Amino acid sequence: MRRCDKISYGGMAMRLVLARAIACAIWLALGLPAPAHHSGAAEFDSNKKIDLSGVVTKVEWTNPHAHFYMDVKDSSGNVTNWNLELASPNVLIRNGWKRNSIQPGDMVSVTGIRAKDRPDFGSASVITFPDGHKLTFLAAEDPAK
């Protein structure tokens, strides 16, 4: 999913690239989203995994992060409108996403992690559509529709 092995966002000499690869492996093992303009660890709890299914209600193709919202019904029939975060549009575009890759009305399943201090806010790791194609926090696994 997330190709963190070659991240060189600080652009270091080779040995630092290696150090980053190790740090990155640890960080991905924690399930934290890719770096952006803030510490992912300060916002999300890698122990609070989410696994949601529902209907997309809104998409915000904005910076510093794109967001989509989805209605998720629990076993009692109560509906929660989740706010799910993605990387920034410039990262997504370079990695195969399009602004309409996900749209209101889409039925999707989402795995990811939850914000530490807000129960209806998460970081979306993988989005799966009924036809099986997937999008991730960083990239389109299959060609975006």
Add this chain to the structure above:
Amino acid sequence: MNRKSRRVAIGLVSGALLAASSLAAQQAAPKTGTVGLYRNQQLAPTGPAGKLADGTPDLSGAWLGGGASDADISNPKGLKPGEQVVMLPWAEEVVKHRQSKEDPEANCLPAGIPRGSPYPWRIVQTPTHYFILFEGNIHSYRQIFMNAKHPEDPDPTWFGHSVGHWEANTLVVDTVGFNDKFWFDYKGHPHTEKLHTIERYTRTDLGHMSIEVTIDDPGAYAKPFTTIGRATLMPGTELLEYICQENNQDLPLLSGPARGPGGQ
């Protein structure tokens, strides 16, 4: 030319054309791979770096990386061998108490010098001014006045006042006049208005640029130190817009001490 000779000649010409078109196809399909966060990118070329018409090194192109460790500037792996970051006692106290939500970068404010970001940037060279254009963190620019002097008492600003000159194939950028607001990294290493940076940009080949930054701030550090970085060219990439202030929903959700992206 008899019929047989003609057939041989046609065969030779066809073969040569096929070989040429195959070579052209190979040349037209540059190698691709992951560069930073970005997949299926054209990989940086090798070969000698070029020069502008006036003979100065050509630094053009979209570059990725090259900044210091944005997680922790004191990490020895991002420092010149043998260098150490030695904070004055007050600076150590500041680092202990800073919170992630206070990071200017999380607030969509400039990351300063030499903090890296995951977004490409570009240098634009004119005879009198060089400009560094940043795609992100934040979508802004620096201006470098070539062969100029600093003003006597520059107003403190986020990017300071930068003057540049060439030393052989290295662009040397000297900057003073910083405010004390940006952080060197996610951990919150501070600085004062006494900060003076000297950046050295050397395009080591067509696809790579080494960047060394000497940080001298007697207000916060016991001695100067030098960071090292290596930027990679992203052929075919253009900068995109990144207006961080547009929809920054993260800030109210950040909690806890200042720390790296993965919590380190």
